[in-house]
Amino acid sequence: MLVLLRVPAGAAEDGAPGAPERPDLTQVDKSAYHLFNPTPRQFLREFSTDRPDKTESPYTVDAGHFQFEMDLVNYVHDREQAGGLSTDIQAWAVAPINIKVGLLNRADLQLIVESYQHLEVKEGPARQTRQGFGDVIGRFKLNLWGDDGGRTAMGVMPYVKLPTNQDRLGNNGVEGGLILPFACSLPGGFDLGAMTQLDVKRDLDQEGYHPESVNSITVGHDLIGALAGYAEFWSSVSTQRHSPWEGSVDVGLTYGLTQNVQIDAGINIGVTRSADDWNPFLGFSWRF
Numbered sequence: 001m002l003v004l005l006r007v008p009a010g011a012a013e014d015g016a017p018g019a020p021e022r023p024d025l026t027q028v029d030k031s032a033y034h035l036f037n038p039t040p041r042q043f044l045r046e047f048s049t050d051r052p053d054k055t056e057s058p059y060t061v062d063a064g065h066f067q068f069e070m071d072l073v074n075y076v077h078d079r080e081q082a083g084g085l086s087t088d089i090q091a092w093a094v095a096p097i098n099i100k101v102g103l104l105n106r107a108d109l110q111l112i113v114e115s116y117q118h119l120e121v122k123e124g125p126a127r128q129t130r131q132g133f134g135d136v137i138g139r140f141k142l143n144l145w146g147d148d149g150g151r152t153a154m155g156v157m158p159y160v161k162l163p164t165n166q167d168r169l170g171n172n173g174v175e176g177g178l179i180l181p182f183a184c185s186l187p188g189g190f191d192l193g194a195m196t197q198l199d200v201k202r203d204l205d206q207e208g209y210h211p212e213s214v215n216s217i218t219v220g221h222d223l224i225g226a227l228a229g230y231a232e233f234w235s236s237v238s239t240q241r242h243s244p245w246e247g248s249v250d251v252g253l254t255y256g257l258t259q260n261v262q263i264d265a266g267i268n269i270g271v272t273r274s275a276d277d278w279n280p281f282l283g284f285s286w287r288f
Contacts, residue, residue: 038064132166173202
């Protein structure tokens with residue numbers, strides 16, 4: 001995500017007054033810091049998260065520090081019409097979390113845990129309910145440039161998904177891919193983020209695999225104090241036969257409670273038939 005947390009000037013660590021001015025990190029050599037030699041707190045970069053928009057951030061967690069990013073609650077609703085039959089899908093995700101740890105100054109490791117999911121599918125008079133633990137995703141992010149300053153930043157993030165789900169909540173296939181996030185500061189205080197993602201996905205019949213591509217662009221701006229907003233367009237295209245492309249328009253807000261704590265809320269709205277109709281969420285992020 002490109003929207004950065006900007007606590008108003010004079011707000012200290014954990015929100016207390018009288019914080020010293022943030023140093024110019026482009027002039028600080030942080031190469032000696034790693035997981036077991038953490039970056040000093042005065043040299044931490046601005047708080048940046050991969051949520052709440054779908055566009056990932058090129059910025060990493062500082063070496064030796066941890067970051068939790070999670071949905072407090074996430075709801076999905078979708079209705080499909082085919083052959084005169086209506087299918088209603090409702091899904092709840094409770095406390096899915098992305099646990100990050102800074103390995104080096106420009107590299108972090110991430111573990112996404114889909115802690116609890118509840119899925120309800122209604123096809124005509126028939127109703128199915130599934131619930132339980134979801135999949136686990138491991139990711140490694142390397143910042144190529146711009147982690148500690150500059151108008152632009154670029155990262156590379158390979159990932160792998162492990163099928164740990166219960167009650168047929170996933171496709172039971174190992175999947176993976178490569179994410180390329182980019183961020184740029186624009187005139188007028190706007191921030192732009194863009195992402196290209198190449199995935200290897202399991203076929204619907206589970207007989208093989210096929211490539212998919214995901215692209216997104218997001219624009220964010222500070223609104224009032226530590227409140228910021230964003231608007232995003234996201235799309236996914238599959239090479240599997242008869243698979244239509246998915247697109248959504250996403251909007252949301254973030255609010256920085258301190259330099260290390262952020263809350264967010266938003267909604268993703270499907271603009272193609274194959275996309276989920278709407279997806280509101282409420283989230284929380286914490287760095288320590």
